[in-house]
Amino acid sequence: MSESESYYQLARRRGVTRRDFLKFCALTGAMLGLDATEFPKIVQALESKPRLPVIYLNLQECTCCTESLLRSAHPLISDLIFNMISLDYMEPLQAAAGKQAEEVRLKTMKEYPGAYLLIVEGSATLGDGGVYCTIGGKSSTELLKEVADGAAAVIAYGSCATNACVQGAYPNPTQAVPIRKVVKNKPVIDVPGCPPIAEVITGTIVHYLTYGKIPELTNLGRPKAFYQHRVHDNCVRRAFFDAGQFVETFDDAGAKQGWCLYKIGCKGPTTYNACAITEWNDGVSYPIKSGHPCIGCSENNYFDNTPFYTRLASIPNNAIGKDADTIGAGILGLTGIAVAAHAGMTAVVKNHEKNRKESNHDKNRN
Amino acid sequence: MGILRRQVYVWQFPIRLFHWVNAVAITVLFLTGMYIGYPIFVSPGEAVQNFFMGNVRYWHGVFAYAFTTNMLFRLYWYWAGNEYSKFRFWKKDFWQDVVATFKYYTFLAPEHTVKVGHNALAQLMYLIFIWISSLFMIFTGFAMRGGSNPNGILQTLFGWVVVNFRGEYQVRNLHHLVAWGYAIFLLSHLYMVIRQDLLDDDGTISSMVNGYKFMICKDALEEETQERLLKK
Amino acid sequence: MTRIVIDPITRIEGHLRIEAVVEGNRIIDAVSAGTVFRGIEKIVENRDPRDVWAFVQRICGVCTHIHALASIRAVEDALDIRIPKNANYIRNIMTATQFVQDHVIHFYHLHGFDWIDVVSALKADPVQTSALARSISNWPNSSDGYFRDVQTKVKTLVESGQLGIFANAYWGHPAYRLPPEANLMGVAHYIEALSWQKEVAKIHTIFGGKNPHPNYLVGGMASTLNMDDNSVINMERLNLVKTKIDEAQVFVDQVLIPDIFAIASFYKQDLYGGGGGNYLAYGGIPIGDIREPESFLFPSGVVLDRDLSKVYDIDLKDPKQIQEFVSHSWYRYDDPKAGLHPWQGKTEASYDGPRPPYTNVDEKKGYSWIKAPRWQGHAMEVGPLARFVIAYARGNKEIKGLVDDALQRLDLPVTALFSTLGRTLARALESKYLVNQLAGFYSDLVANIKAGDSQTFNGEKWEPEKWPAQAQGVGFAEAPRGALGHWVKINNGKVSDYQAVVPTTWNASPRDDSGQKGPYESSLLDTPIVNEDQPLEVLRTIHSFDPCLACATHLLTPTGEEILKVRIL
The missing domain is CATH 3.40.50.700 (NADH:ubiquinone oxidoreductase-like, 20kDa subunit)
Known part of the structure; x- marks a missing residue:
């Protein structure tokens, strides 16, 4: 023009x-x-x-x-x-x-x-x-x-x-x-x-x-x-996610084959951006393609949804301070203890009641 | 020592069906969900030959729909079913029973009010662990699914959920957290059921298969009477 | 005596305010104030040290990768993590790429209009412009038709009445010395450089996934190398890197360097803006490892008072050497007069400046969001000129050769380096120096892969369980704008203290407790001002430092002298 x-x-x-x-x-x-x-x-x-x-x-x-x-x-x-x-x-x-x-x-x-x-x-x-x-x-x-x-x-x-x-x-x-x-x-x-x-x-x-x-x-x-699309849904590594092939640590055998970075903290599954489609710098690459997990930079609070290199579910919930698995398994464990304690207590109480009843019977008989 | 009991038809077939579909759905959803959160198996070979995570997500989705349908059906049965398929937390005796049952379970009271269906405390737990948390799980779950198809019906129905959590990360995190509620519920539920079955000998466990519970005859409640009868 | 205020200083990164006192067409005092604060050092406290690079990278998007690099180096230093060779080569490639890209953007797009008069370009004869261009370079875009097109473009813009970014500048100012033809060439190259810079940035995209803000990794680089797989970095990706390196080489050799010499030859009598004359460089771009200073492309050291015969050694960990003062900054220390080494540093905001909107800052109190860093009490200038001065004084052959050759071509003495023009010249020569190295780094990387080493990450100490309970480290790098240091303390797997002392903190620092001016302030002294309404010379000198205020942000220095009128510009 x-x-x-x-x-x-x-x-x-x-x-x-x-x-x-x-x-x-x-x-x-x-x-x-x-x-x-x-x-x-x-x-x-x-x-x-x-x-x-x-x-x-x-x-x-x-x-x-x-x-x-x-x-x-x-x-x-x-x-x-x-x-x-x-x-x-x-x-x-x-x-x-x-x-x-x-x-x-x-x-x-x-x-x-x-x-x-x-x-x-x-x-x-x-x-x-x-x-x-x-x-x-x-x-x-x-x-x-x-x-x-x-x-x-x-x-x-x-x-x-x-x-x-x-x-x-x-x-x-x-x-x-x-x-x-x-x-x-x-x-x-x-x-x-x-x-x-x-x-x-x-x-x-x-x-x-x-x-x-x-x-x-x-x-x-x-x-x-x-x-409107998640990075994850159009990711070049998505096939590895669906296959269940994950990088466990950086530069491991999986990483060398371009496997999915989900387990080392990739935020692609919760990030809505054009990275995987438009890609960066005239379509050259984008973070996941270049081997680094997505840090979710287009999402609200992404700097507080950290640490970055931790699989999604293990990241502490920033409102609670602990991650979901720790809280969940922790409460489950406490529940188990409570159940065991309650069962024990029940046994003791019932046993005591039984004894009392029996002694009552004995008294009555006498 | 023996007790006279009568057979009561408590759990109608649709209720039992609901219960077991729910049990299976929750178990599958919990296990697949945990795998999605922490994929511990590694598939061998080329990606194209494998679809393990894809299948896990697929079944998570299938059972999510089954679970949701089941819950909707149960809502319907609230009106259609018998007395034991309802609960009325707005009534005063409901809350009185909550207190009484709580006292019983904490050994503050020696006996509990015998209920043919669920006691009020149990109903309250179901309200929290099954109804409220499931509502949360259904909304958050479908909101996340909806993201895959931004112009689809799920997104239209549930897209607003993500906005309310200021992004999908928090939705996902809480979906995972609340899932643990089912494991906690299951453990407590199994314990309570077995305990009930043992202590009251009322066939609680088998009732969820055949529908019948065994209730102590009302006029035979008196211990003395029973003993007298037995002596004869 | 007039006090002029320039706020905002444009064509820089961030928000800078300059107040200068002019008497008899000379600046006799100057104050520089950084006017933005974000508190990132506070925000990274209690974070995972492996994450911190991403936070502090956001200190600056123009320097974009260098804060991340300094941060991971600080953590690697604290935890004694050694990185694989390939990771070092890749980091070097990315660093050198950033220097070249950033220096070109700075010269054309941030600094260019201090030398090039766009409106004068309208008067140029395209035929003569073409002749001029071809006389200095083989660059193919130099036909008269090409320059005519550029001129038409500018003309339609001007005639439309909507000048956009060119509106209301100091066009026609007598301090512009280029003939119309050189101005037209400059405008043409402004547009070309705008298109070129996005190409060289692709090197970052390949290794770091994106630019600005490419990704880094404590312990190496995340960009996996595998020559036998199509999902990661293979020969196709490396070839793209090589192509961009070659293009960069051509651009620097055929556009930037000829332009600099052409422009400098018209401005070589303007040798103001030298400033305090103390220069500092931490050294950087290690061919071997960051722990081997002898392998650095840029030697470290300190030169005081323009004395090239003596270079002092520098120790970033010595609490007596590098200290930050806050007596004129909007921060609070327990002892307001103390200087704190960054490991003891504090970032506690305490604003006592005027409430906005304001017309002047009060120099007797704090007047800037920038702290005042000092080396053994001296205010130091950092940047390309500082690196070149130190390398020159250390006798670095290649750099000395570049400098001597340039001075000879311009017929200037070594002392001419200590000026606004010298700063700009050093930056261009540095681009040349590094673009020459880029192909070498690339060859090193390829040769190492050929030797069977494709490792890019050392995960031995990745897990926090393997870290000591307490650790502290310093990470440093030469950023395009000068010496950059990040100091970190780690306590039970979390960052307990973090301080970054960045190039613009050195250059834009306010006065310290003893009244010693920062480099911007001292460099403005004695600068001639032709027109108080259009302080082009101030912009020229300030821009020659390549200010990056998001990195640093605060400067201003007043004296108690009588000010007759305040003129806001």
């Missing part, structure tokens, strides 16, 4: 009808609570303004999501940011700094109310009035609210934004919380993973861009296109 298109042209080129486009604009307006008379403004904005304005906020994070975004092979990140969207604010990439950077953000918020897409990487932090993450001297959580207010939709990108990831793990010293806990008045699309696969996030953005609406979500609020 050599010349820049308007958002409307792009949508048309990608097969969206004008009717659908107008519907999208109306929906966007409705989401914003705008009066119907305002709709034409949105239509006009998206028709005449070239590319979808995007504000990308980095809150409490490690920037792995940004890095992952850069790894996108289809579309290429350069195609995405120069031809499809207008990435107006994104600290790790944008040329402007300091006040000039803030100006760009404010300009986009002012010029495209209800029309820009907000992508958030990182968790919000509620601890101590927001001092654990400030940007431009402002609490990042306040900044998030401010920018989200005028957004058409919010993509919570990465596990920090969807489940507070590592900083949200026990004891969560900074009170890190997912974006959903702070942004309540906008549709939030959760795209979890630490980080998510590059093509998953760019796929989600382009979906929004192309169809003009947020993608269909799973009941956990994630795009069905990427998160």
Whole structure:
């Protein structure tokens, strides 16, 4: 694509009808609570303004999501940011700094109310009035609210934004919380993973861009296109699981034949992600294929559902502190002891009763 | 020494059928479930020649459906069945009997209220270990199965369960934990049944096969009377 | 006298705030503050030491694998676990890959716009740009048509009024010195590097399953090798590694290095930003084992006050050498003036800064979420320049050769290294140094497999029953941004204490109790500022360190001098 298109042209080129486009604009307006008379403004904005304005906020994070975004092979990140969207604010990439950077953000918020897409990487932090993450001297959580207010939709990108990831793990010293806990008045699309696969996030953005609406979500609020299947159900090692062939320790004979990593802690069976299908870095591999158990990085609380190298059932339940088998077998053992004790006690009591009765009989006879 | 007893038809055939289907289903579900949680056997040869875990999961599923159907049937029999197939925990005497039976089992009272069917404490245990935990197991179990087919009926019916546990890991973990409840129940159940059979000599064990229990004749309850009769 | 504030500093990892005091077009004081805290060191307490790499890997997604590596090394040191040769080769391949990938991203995508003026590229003549490109490199993408396309792309972007990431920057600033043609070439390579970096990252994907955040394993690597099986790493996978190594070699040789020399030749009079002049490296990338420092590709040591004639040895376990201070940080120690060795370290947040929203931090109190690490009391700069300075002073032949050759080509003295430009040059030369090694690591791995050794994991001490009740260890590595150390204490199979002292903690450190500035702060002193509204020179110097704030996060230094006006930028 050599010349820049308007958002409307792009949508048309990608097969969206004008009717659908107008519907999208109306929906966007409705989401914003705008009066119907305002709709034409949105239509006009998206028709005449070239590319979808995007504000990308980095809150409490490690920037792995940004890095992952850069790894996108289809579309290429350069195609995405120069031809499809207008990435107006994104600290790790944008040329402007300091006040000039803030100006760009404010300009986009002012010029495209209800029309820009907000992508958030990182968790919000509620601890101590927001001092654990400030940007431009402002609490990042306040900044998030401010920018989200005028957004058409919010993509919570990465596990920090969807489940507070590592900083949200026990004891969560900074009170890190997912974006959903702070942004309540906008549709939030959760795209979890630490980080998510590059093509998953760019796929989600382009979906929004192309169809003009947020993608269909799973009941956990994630795009069905990427998160409706378990890693386990599409795993390249699944045949070994079904066969009952398991790696017992790393690099053992089973490992050398690519057997299933279930017994050394693989979280594939409880993890919903596209790893096994889309795979990482343009389809090269994914953790299980490369020999390491899945750590479940797209799931809530995955850092507290540890240790990682322990088969699923043996992991201590983080609410109880012990694993299911220890608790279950422990209580079963106690029950056994109780049964034996009760049986013994019964024998003693009954024997005693019998003796008493017999002595009563004797007395009666006498 | 002997006691006069009369035969009472307590457990209707559907109840007995329910009991044994339940027993078999729970046993199979527990064993296959434990294997799924901790696969101790290793299949030899190539993966393509083996389907051991696949079969274990398959049978876990088959018996899950059998178990669920059985439970639904039992619910129906609550209304359709005889007096002994019901329980009424909202009644005052139910709870009085719970206390009385508890005292009996803890040797605080020498005798228990003789019940033809289950005593109230037993009923309470069934409510907890069979009904409530099974409800939990059925919902969590089907929720996990449903994940394999995200657009299927199971997912539609039970998908919300996973959301309530904030992810499938916790569902799986608790499903495994609650499974142990059945083992604990089974041990206690067997003990109580055998104890009952021995102490009261009422044919509790065989009643689950033929339906009959042997109850002491009401007018012969008095020990003296019995002895007198015997002396003659 | 003006106090300028730049927050956020963009094109870095994380959240950094710089306040600088400018007098007569020179910076006379500077304060750097890290403004994010996550408390990961606290979170890993009471965890399984074998898991901790995954937690601390999330310290940073740009450095992405190096924290995991330092962490497993710390645990392996504490528990005396020896790793198989193959595991070491694979770790080396992954480390060198990360250096090269990260350095390229840094140069083009984070640092590039400090040197390259995008808007000026619109004025370039594509024919002359092509001639320029071909005069410095054999890189095939250098036709005039190619550069015309790139220029058209930028032009349509600018004309659309939606400049996206290019919006509102310091374009046209007099401190940009490149001719339009060099700028156009730089923009073209910005886009190409963006596509290339994702390719070299595939090496991580093969061994670690994904990138960012590839997987690691205490005791070796999880990526099983078997040349006779199609489910694990076999020749096809290794060939992909080799292909990506070859591509990396070409990219560094034909794009990065020629660009650096071309750009440096226009900026060689700008030799500000040298800073304190103390350099530190822990050493790293062991050809043999991490316990054999003589096999390191980067020698360890300390150079003080730019004196290349003396290199001090460094001991990470000596409680007197490396200490962290918190008198200007938002943390609490029992003795606020004390310096604690990481094994004694504490991470207890205690915020006494201004409540947000704020316009200035109060430098008399704590002003940063970064601690102040010191080596025997000295603030130290770490990073590519520090590694090269130390290797140079130690007489490392290959590195000395690279440096001398570069200085000769640019006609600069050795002292020119101690500058913003020197830092950037060292980073590029380091990419060259490591990309040359990559093929060697790969050959080592293949040769070892050929010799019949396919072991990648040593499970002798995997089970906690085999561990001592108490153990402590330190894991170190040279990260792209400098010396990285993780200190761990293990008590009855669980982590009892964990401290990471990361490169940006060294570089971005606030002042210590004696008022000694951190490297960012001291490097900004004396920097010329042409336009207070557009402090391009500040960004240039700060970016030359390649800040990684999620790793570290806090810096700022004020003096008690009168400040006439505060200008927020």
